[in-house]
Amino acid sequence: MERFFNTAGPQTPDSYTIDPLSRFDLEDVLLMIRQQRYFVMHAPRQTGKTSCMLALRDYLNKKGDYIAVYANVEGGQASRNDKETVVKSIIDTLTGAYRLVFKNDKADLARNAVQGLSVDSMLSQYLSLLCQSLEKPLVLIIDEIDALVGDSLVSILRQIRSGYADRPKAFPQTIILCGVRDVRDYRIVLSNQDIVTGGSAFNIKATSLRLGNFSKEEIHELYLQHTQETGQQFDEACFPMVWDATEGQPWLVNALAHDHIIPEMIDKAIENIIYRRDTHINHILKLLNEPNVQKVVLPVYLNQENIDPSISIEDYDNCVENGIINRERGKPLRIANGIYKKLISNLNVDTKTT
Ligand SMILES: Nc1ncnc2c1ncn2[C@@H]1O[C@H](COP(=O)(O)OP(=O)(O)OP(=O)(O)O)[C@@H](O)[C@H]1O
Ligand SMILES: [Mg+2]
Known part of the structure; x- marks a missing residue:
């Protein structure tokens, strides 16, 4: 398998990679899960949130104490304030995400059972039924939460809050909301122009974690993987220049290495990155x-x-x-x-x- 510096989406097995589980305090996260806490994981775009959350899901499922499901709710973005469409699409996404990993129909059964319920309780009832049918507590990771807006976002947050007291038997043990901003700080504008904050809709005892950039050591470690694979050395003089250009921003670090830099060419590589206008x-x-x-x-x-x-x-x-x-x-x-x-x-x- 030929490995490469990934600049397109979450890490795959053939990307040069800093172990995603080393990028946040795993022990701390495991403790919060044991304590049945709900929390926010946030960071700027292309920092590695999704890669970290997918790795956490796989880690938890391998360890076997919980059933961990990762769902990206970006699909609800286009429907904006149409909460019926958004809630149904999230339930479909969760069902697909569950089925993908666990290959049984428990989530499908829960989804079928809640059809026809009011949209403002459909998601909470779905989660309740699903959790009751599972033999282990559910850890739910919801990615791209800030793709949702207005009435839809508030309905989702309120439904999560409404079942909180029933965890872990009849509601998820932990829910991790993942996005760019700390959802608790949002000012959410409803269709009637009222404004509520994310924190008031999601006012359960929650903390937030912010995923940071790579350290200088991690940049070395990542570039060294390429040297080990191909024999191509990065001149030591490159590293301070890469640091100044990126300060460890993960996508930028990968994008610069992609251009096979030598010190004389680093300015050109930076120009190329800017010129290409990647995502x-x-x-x-x-x-x-x-x-x-x-x-x-x-x-x-x-x-x-x-x-x-x-x-x-x-x-x-x-x-x-x-x-x-x-x-x-x-x-x-x-x-x-x-x-x-x-x-x-x-x-x-x-x-x-x-
Ligand atoms: N563990 C890692 N090791 C090396 N590079 C990484 C790692 N995680 C992320 N990256 C870099 O960051 C980019 C984005 O990764 P990912 O999609 O996981 O981030 P994200 O924060 O979820 O992004 P988005 O905001 O677009 O959803 C990757 O394409 C890669 O360049
Ligand atoms: Mg992502």
């Missing part, structure tokens, strides 16, 4: 073109410290949670990495003055 770059550029992002990012780029009181804290949080700026206690805000700085300097706005 990750496109996503960051789209954000950088939003006025609410620009008003936060441009002063930080120009080192015009510090927090501008006329800008809302939500706008700062949005930039931090999307990984564009770094906010560390006691330090000035800064742009997350060299490649994002380049993207900002290429923006069609005046980055000299402001």
Whole structure:
């Protein structure tokens, strides 16, 4: 099997890989699962959330104390406030995800049993029936939770809350909600224009974990896998340059290595990445073109410290949670990495003055 630096979606067996289970505190997560906690796992785009969650699912199922199911609910995105369609599509997704791993019809039976129920209790009843039919507690990982919006998201969060007291016999032992933002911080706009926060719809005792970027050691470890496989060395002088360009952002680290860099070519490789406008770059550029992002990012780029009181804290949080700026206690805000700085300097706005 020829291995490669993956730049397209979650890790596969033939991608050079940092063990996904080493990227978060597995012991801590296992403890939270034992304690029947519900929690949020969040990180910016292309950080490795899905790879970590799939690895966690497989780890738990292999260990055998729980039945772990991973479901990506992105499919509900298009239906927006149409909660009936969204709830049904999530139940279908969960059913398919369960069947994929466990090859029996327990989830199908639960789904059939809840058809015709009110949409605001369909998911909670489905989970209740499914959990009661399983011989072990269910750990449910819901990915791309922030693809859902408005009435649909609130209905899902409320239904999760409503069954919480019945865990683990008649509701999941643990539910992990995974996405870019901490769902508890959302301001969710309903179809009647009311605003509720994710935290009030999901007000169960929950924590949130944020998945970080690669360390310098992990970048070495990843690139060394390629050297071991092919004999091709990375000049040591590359590593500080890769660090400045990426600061460990996982997709960027893979994308740079993809171009088989030597120190003299690193600037060219960075240009290539930007020029190609792969998904990750496109996503960051789209954000950088939003006025609410620009008003936060441009002063930080120009080192015009510090927090501008006329800008809302939500706008700062949005930039931090999307990984564009770094906010560390006691330090000035800064742009997350060299490649994002380049993207900002290429923006069609005046980055000299402001
Ligand atoms: N364990 C890992 N080792 C090496 N590279 C990784 C690892 N996990 C993620 N990556 C890099 O990050 C990219 C995105 O991975 P993944 O799809 O798991 O992240 P994600 O945070 O779920 O992304 P998205 O926000 O698009 O859903 C991969 O294509 C790869 O470049
Ligand atoms: Mg993902």
